[in-house]
Amino acid sequence: MLQIGEFASLTGLSVKALRHYDEKVVLVPAEVDDLSGYRRYGEGQVRAGVVARALRDAGVPLPVVAAVVAAGGASGALAAHRRRVLEDRTSEDQAFAAAEEVLRALAVPVSVVEREMAAQPFVGQAFSVSMDDAESLSDEDANAVFGELFKQLQASDLGPSGQFWTTLRADERGIVEVVCCWPTPIKVDDEWGGPQAFAGILPARIELVATWRPTGGETLPDGATHPAVVALFDAIAHRQIELHGLLEVRQTVLGQSEEDHAVEVSVTVKTR
16 A cells, blocks of 8 residues: 555655545545544556646546546546647637737727708618627628618619618617618608618718728728717716717728728717
8 A cells, every 4th residue: 555645656646635635535445444544545646647647737627537447447538638628729719810810900090070950851770689689690690681671772762862770779668679771862651662661861960070090901890889979978978968868870991992891880969
């Protein structure tokens, strides 16, 4: 039989670790003296001790190590742990790359100005998702809605008469509503476009507008808050603007190519 110190020196496990492994039933000594409490290990346990140390040094979770020791062999535990580590590392690399994209985009200067706008009729269509599933929203979802609205407007000889915009709204139930809107030259009847579409008018107003133009091909990962939105709310806080009523942040994509691409985000400061 081997004293705990001898067993520790042979396996490379510390005495503290061996006591912990005993408490967690990972590597239980062959004998424990009833009077002194001294632990003794059998010579045949050296292999288990060496395996336990190797697996723990590789980061294998303790419950898995306990199962391996109980089974008397590694039985693929190290390979399985390596797969998990590589999967986690891939996820971490992707998250790191996404964070870099966000920080680069946030570093681009954003122009924020106030402007007066005339009343604007529009038609729109909304679709909703749970806040927990907000990341599942994609440009394709909005583009499909915009495309259908565009066809209906052209079929009705109503334009559109300008650039489309989107609005995100969230309620206390955790529901996110995405509203896709096209401006129209005249006010449209509420019944226009069927049950899924609706008509409205943006009133004459003073807007606070943030415009973001990428300077070096900056991109954003899916689901990231746009830098123009961040800059807009920085300006709201700096100017101590108090927003009233339902918050509606309107986002418009400008330009037809990468060279003139820009994102404009606006919020109504005051109606007229």
